[in-house]
Amino acid sequence: MEKSLDYKGRWRNHTVAFRVSDEEARLLNDLVALSGLTKQDYITRRLLCQDVVVQGNPRVYKALKNQMTAIHEELKRMESISSDNDELLYTLQVIAITLDGLKGEDE
Template identity: 90%
Template sequence: MERTLDYKGRWRNHTVAFRVSDEEAKLLNDLVALSGLTKQDYITRRLLCRDVVVQGNPRVYKALKNQMAAIYEELKRLETLSPDNDELLYTLQVIAITLDGLKGEDE
């Protein structure tokens, strides 16, 4: 097994794997993109109940723009939001929190 050092100089030589549904995979990928972290770092921080602090950078802004465009298209398609749109509503909430936090950096 390949041994790799993380950013704190620790060896990361254990693999943790699990299965998710298509919907969970999409939501996870969206949240990772919005965080600006690698998927490994995002999942590790969430599993260990550590804060995910988003640092504004071009990749995060692009992810926010793409997510907002996708949400806009979905909202145009829907006449009313229903309980079936939990993932969409959760993603929208994460985007709002992220944008609010990024706005706070400029002030």
């Protein structure tokens, strides 16, 4: 395997791995898709308490659209939102914040 530098000229030769539940994996994948970052960059920024700044692009737009469609379908299925749906509410909150930030770029 050939060594390569990351976009900031650093060697990334350490592997960090950990286990997550199915629910945590789904939530992590959703948050990564909404950020527009790679999973590695997203996790690194979050672990180092750095801001995750979403740059609007077609991939982020598609992720937002897919998440909103899934949330809409889930809300139609449910009679009311209960405390059992904290993951859905958290994802909806992240989408709202992201959309608000994207709206601010247009102004």
